[in-house]
Amino acid sequence: MMEQDIAELYKLILERKNNPKEGSYTDYLFTKGLDKILKKVGEESTEVIVAAKNPSDSEFIYEVSDLLYHVLVLMVDRGISLDQIKQELAKREGLMSKTKDRREINDL
């Protein structure tokens, strides 16, 4: 479900990139360009770090959502798809399980 929602948001952001919509914040970011998007990713990352130290779950969830959105905007701007991230993670899954097996062998 979560994966689907993120894919839907990615698609909508991509749609904004391809068909700019007046008044859209996403469009504003694409118009400002990469440096502005990077600044937002930096700011939102800091806000996640601050919120993580605060006991309020709702603030943390809010800031993670902001960061996630801005990272998706960055990916679209750089022309990177969700599938490319999935492939990288899947590759690691294979590598990690091999590393784990090796560790288990060394532990014998």
Ligand SMILES: N=c1c2ncn([C@@H]3O[C@H](COP(=O)(O)OP(=O)(O)OP(=O)(O)O)[C@@H](O)[C@H]3O)c2ncn1[C@@H]1O[C@H](COP(=O)(O)O)[C@@H](O)[C@H]1O
């Ligand atoms: N998920 C988001 C989302 N998360 C955060 N934001 C915006 O990110 C901004 C973060 O707030 P800040 O105070 O840090 O920034 P700001 O002062 O508004 O603006 P800056 O000048 O600092 O960039 C807010 O304006 C939020 O509206 C988002 N804007 C859009 N979306 C989704 O993106 C899709 C496309 O929406 P439009 O951009 O409206 O077309 C829709 O599904 C939206 O729900």
